[in-house]
Amino acid sequence: MHNPSSSALDSKPQNSSGAPSRSRFFFELMFAFLITRLPFISVPFKWLESYFHELSHGLATILTGGSVSHIQLFPNGAGLCFSQGGWPVVIGFSGYFGAALWGYLIFILATWPKGIRVSFAFLGSAVVLTTLLWGRDILTISILACLAVLFLLPLKLNKNRFMGSGLRVMALMIMLNALASPTVLLGLSGKGDASMLATETWIPAWIWVFIWLAISASMIFLCWRRVDNAAAKG
């Protein structure tokens, strides 16, 4: 947790572990929150969460023995994953859970200074591979192309420090969107992953929504713990 004696470390933008300082983390968190609330600028970053949400559905389908037909992404941040077979409970749960988990993993990658370029290349390649395997319609392919540019374009930059900050902000936006998105399901009856899980398990949909909210909040807290521990170690 926060150690008052280590406040001097906060003045440093980044410590030796690659994790940002506490103040920088809060700044990045606020910046990410602000961007997710801006009308037009937030749109491509909504696609990020939507992409990792559908990617998680797809990976869960494959891991549980099913097969993915294709995915669809929409400009408003909605998405669909068309699959056959697999375990519906795991597949349904994996969407919001996976998006939050991806956000945390990307944040971890962003605190790895030496591997920051590899991280961007890995995420860009994942988007390109997803486009080739599961992109079928023009709209989805266009959205995925934008995301690929978002990940691959920073490779042109020589400033690894900005790349780290950018990736952390993206990771935080994914987690913030993963935190906000399940709340939309509370207003929907008979639609969405929570409703499907409620049908499958007889556990009410609002419980699933709160589980996802708790997981997303936990992921952001884990990010904070990593920053705080790194700051404490100096």
Add this chain to the structure above:
Amino acid sequence: MQVQQNIFGTSQAHSSSAPNPNGASSNIKTNSNIDATQQVERAKRSQGLDTSQIDSASVNRDEVETQLEVQLAEQTTPEPLESRLGAKLEYERALQGSDGAVAHYLANEHAAAREEIQQMVGIDTYA
């Protein structure tokens, strides 16, 4: 007899354009009367009446004809029709039953295969 009257009427209508309408009309009328009498007698014979009985009955020919018409109408035509109709209804009822059984059998015959195909082809959607 109703049929013959209709025929007569039709013939009369056609004969109106004939060169000698009166002669044609009378010939037809006579023939129709003869036919009716012969048919009544034939019907009486078919019911087991001898010649003397027929002669005595000819006094009230019109009355007998009317009665026979009613009897013929009751005895010859409706009974076979009713029985045929009943048989047809029974046949159709049996056919409907067997059709239902066949349809039910066909619906369940490939249920497992249908379920398997639905599992294979059906697409789940996750939002």
